[in-house]
Amino acid sequence: MVDAIAFNIDLKRWPDPSAKLVELAYRLDVNEYRGNRTLQLMVEHVSAV
Secondary structure, three states: OOEEEEOOOOOOOOOOOOOOOEEEEEEEEEEEEOOEEEEEEEEEEEEEO
């Protein structure tokens, strides 16, 4: 399992509880927090399929 984060999401359209599948465009990044480094996905685009 990998953490993901998304910014500037249209809250009127997302989250969509009816979505069974989503399409994501993301880039890999390293999250540094309190001296710990973990892999995370930076979500660039999300849409229901």
